Amino acid sequence: MLAEIRGLNEECGIFGIWGHTNAAQLTYYGLHALQHRGQEGAGIVSTDGEALRALKGEGMVSEVFTPEKLEKITGMAAIGHVRYATAGGSGIENVQPLLFNSTTGSLAISHNGNLVNATQLKGHLERQGSIFQTTSDTEVLAHLIKRSGYESFEEKAKNALSLLKGAFACLVLTEEAMFVALDPNGLRPLSVGKMGDAWVVASETCAFDIVGAEFVHSVEPGEFLVINNDGMRKERFAYPAERSICTMEYVYFSRPDSDIDGINIHSARKRLGKQLAKEVHIEADVVTGVPDSSISAAIGFSEQSGIPYELGLIKNRYVGRTFIQPSQEMRERGVKMKLSPVRQVVKGKRVVMVDDSIVRGTTSRRIVALLKEAGATEVHVVISSPPIKNPCFYGIDISTSGELIASNNTVEEMREIIGADSLTFLSVDGMVQNIGRTDPGSKCGHCLACFTGEYPTNIYPDTVLPHEKEKVK
Numbered sequence: 231m232l233a234e235i236r237g238l239n240e241e242c243g244i245f246g247i248w249g250h251t252n253a254a255q256l257t258y259y260g261l262h263a264l265q266h267r268g269q270e271g272a273g274i275v276s277t278d279g280e281a282l283r284a285l286k287g288e289g290m291v292s293e294v295f296t297p298e299k300l301e302k303i304t305g306m307a308a309i310g311h312v313r314y315a316t317a318g319g320s321g322i323e324n325v326q327p328l329l330f331n332s333t334t335g336s337l338a339i340s341h342n343g344n345l346v347n348a349t350q351l352k353g354h355l356e357r358q359g360s361i362f363q364t365t366s367d368t369e370v371l372a373h374l375i376k377r378s379g380y381e382s383f384e385e386k387a388k389n390a391l392s393l394l395k396g397a398f399a400c401l402v403l404t405e406e407a408m409f410v411a412l413d414p415n416g417l418r419p420l421s422v423g424k425m426g427d428a429w430v431v432a433s434e435t436c437a438f439d440i441v442g443a444e445f446v447h448s449v450e451p452g453e454f455l456v457i458n459n460d461g462m463r464k465e466r467f468a469y470p471a472e473r474s475i476c477t478m479e480y481v482y483f484s485r486p487d488s489d490i491d492g493i494n495i496h497s498a499r500k501r502l503g504k505q506l507a508k509e510v511h512i513e514a515d516v517v518t519g520v521p522d523s524s525i526s527a528a529i530g531f532s533e534q535s536g537i538p539y540e541l542g543l544i545k546n547r548y549v550g551r552t553f554i555q556p557s558q559e560m561r562e563r564g565v566k567m568k569l570s571p572v573r574q575v576v577k578g579k580r581v582v583m584v585d586d587s588i589v590r591g592t593t594s595r596r597i598v599a600l601l602k603e604a605g606a607t608e609v610h611v612v613i614s615s616p617p618i619k620n621p622c623f624y625g626i627d628i629s630t631s632g633e634l635i636a637s638n639n640t641v642e643e644m645r646e647i648i649g650a651d652s653l654t655f656l657s658v659d660g661m662v663q664n665i666g667r668t669d670p671g672s673k674c675g676h677c678l679a680c681f682t683g684e685y686p687t688n689i690y691p692d693t694v695l696p697h698e699k700e701k702v703k
């Protein structure tokens with residue numbers, strides 16, 4: 231995937247396990263499988279039923295954890311987190327799980343998603359005397375739990391969760407139990423699995439495969455699961471709202487070997503590629519996909535159009551991540567270091583280049599140039615999603631429309647900017663129908679806000695930057 235050079239980044243991945251003697255080690259493996267969801271930091275908090283112990287650091291999973299360190303956080307339960315910072319910024323204090331020790335009981339939280347009312351809640355809590363240790367919106371949940379007037383931890387947690395707005399897939403760990411919650415719109419994926427007697431929870435089902443767990447069910451919007459030594463119990467903290475899972479999970483973020491609500495990501499992307507080939511007719515010699523996330527759609531496009539699929543671009547996997555290089559110049563160089571054209575495949579050919587999305591346009595422009603430098607006579611860019619015109623407030627790093635090329639340009643202007651011979655985007659209907667969800671409603675259970683501007687939740691005033699206000703319907 232090219233998220234790091236395109237400016238489209240998932241915020242986080244979460245993993246939890248209850249009831250296994252190697253909980254921390256298994257969480258480490260689970261986080262490895264979720265590494266694509268965040269590379270800035272990783273952490274594990276485990277419990278042996280007596281206390282909670284944390285191990286975390288900045289960087290990749292393999293950099294943060296060593297076998298020696300993992301041995302120090304033994305226990306029968308653990309939660310973990312991989313982070314890409316969209317809310318709160320980077321820094322070790324923001325690496326999750328966040329751990330809070332108190333004389334009335336400790337708790338740790340792993341959270342994937344962004345709260346749209348974090349600022350309001352934080353202001354309210356600060357006026358009541360709360361002091362925040364981090365700039366992460368996740369800390370709000372811990373304060374709300376601790377300040378809740380309810381008796382039991384369960385009721386406190388449910389009450390606190392009911393006050394949150396936006397996207398949240400959460401794991402909360404105490405010495406007695408692991409709690410699992412998903413926001414009422416179900417904006418982020420979250421699945422439950424079983425591994426012998428142990429319960430496993432993960433952002434993506436690919437994490438189950440790596441630890442040998444079986445998928446049991448998806449967490450439902452508004453659901454609150456209590457997992458402890460007595461087993462798993464389903465409760466609710468909110469009624470479900472209209473299902474609005476992030477469409478970009480299917481298009482781009484999730485791993486091809488993951489399933490979301492029974493739909494395999496690779497298969498869904500292939501169908502998107504096929505639909506694209508139905509929506510546009512291009513005379514070309516080869517189809518190629520931008521690795522890794524667009525390969526499935528490129529195969530689908532090839533199958534439908536009859537134009538042979540070829541490996542026209544390869545990814546250099548050993549280059550450091552370039553998203554930490556903030557300047558445009560460095561980002562452009564990053565593209566060149568990360569991708570190479572296969573000259574023999576593209577030379578003298580009319581190439582269809584399939585990509586999953588365009589954010590700034592920088593990456594597309596560089597890839598088109600790479601293919602042309604390598605001898606492609608024409609480069610037709612086809613995108614397996616509609617133009618991204620609106621910011622995301624739910625945990626994806628597209629927070630201002632100013633940086634979105636599709637927000638400020640027509641398709642023809644974009645084509646010219648990226649230097650392609652043609653540019654085609656998939657239609658919204660074509661995308662929704664071919665992903666294959668069957669939820670009631672015209673959006674079939676999808677969030678489409680970055681494409682259509684129709685946000686599934688209220689967008690609280692200070693979530694929106696002043697110059698974005700007119701864009702939010």
Ligand code: SF4
Pocket residue numbers: 417475476477478479621622623624625626677678679680681
């Ligand atoms: S706005 Fe777009 S990126 Fe954000 S949650 Fe919705 S579909 Fe996903």
